Amino acid sequence: MAAKKQQPTELEQELQAQVDALTEALQRERADSANIRRQHDEQIASLKNIVKAGVMRDLLPVIDNFERSLKHVPTELVDNDYVKGVQGVVRQFEETLTKLGVTRIKTVGEVFDPTFHEAVSMEDNGGDTEIVAEELQSGYALGDEVIRHAMVRVSLQKHGK
Incomplete structure (x- = not known):
């Protein structure tokens, strides 16, 4: 004997509507949570860049002074080990800037x-x-x-x- 498909009762329809509403609310909450996480990650990245830029602003006069001093090295001292050391410091500073994305x-x-x-x-x-x-x-x-x-x-x- 074939089973008759029963029509959902009013209570079942009401319960299904509640399940649908709760499922939709859960999906919205998950999307909101993902958006909040993404915004948080973007804010952290932005803050890191702000801090990095601030530190760089403070350090740039140091490299400026090193470069100025190298421009005024007398020709007889160009091959001096001390001068070569300062040139190495400048080169290392520039490499560090590059690594930091500057x-x-x-x-x-x-x-x-x-x-x-x-x-x-x-x-x-x-x-x-x-x-x-x-x-x-x-x-x-x-x-x-x-x-x-x-x-x-x-x-x-x-x-x-």
């Missing part, structure tokens, strides 16, 4: 970009294109964020020069 902003020969460059003087060479002619102080970026703008001299040059 990059030096390109300057000389580049089109002037106020996003990355801070012009301290402008020389008019009869052109209409602003080209960075000299770097006075290196600029650095951490990913898309500029830690310090490069201080530069700009020259107005004819396009293509």
Whole structure:
């Protein structure tokens, strides 16, 4: 004898509606939880970058001073072990910056970009294109964020020069 399919009772329908509502609520809560976790991870990454950029800002004058001192080494001392040691420290510092994701902003020969460059003087060479002619102080970026703008001299040059 074939069993007749019984129609759900009113109570069963009500219980199924509650199960459906609770299932939907659970799915929303899981999605909310995943979003909160993702936002938390993004905030942690952002805070790490803020701290890293702050530390870099504090350390950049140190590397600036090392580089300045190397520019003024008398020619007779260029091969001195002490000078080579300072050059090694500068190289190691630059390698560490690279490992941390900090990059030096390109300057000389580049089109002037106020996003990355801070012009301290402008020389008019009869052109209409602003080209960075000299770097006075290196600029650095951490990913898309500029830690310090490069201080530069700009020259107005004819396009293509």
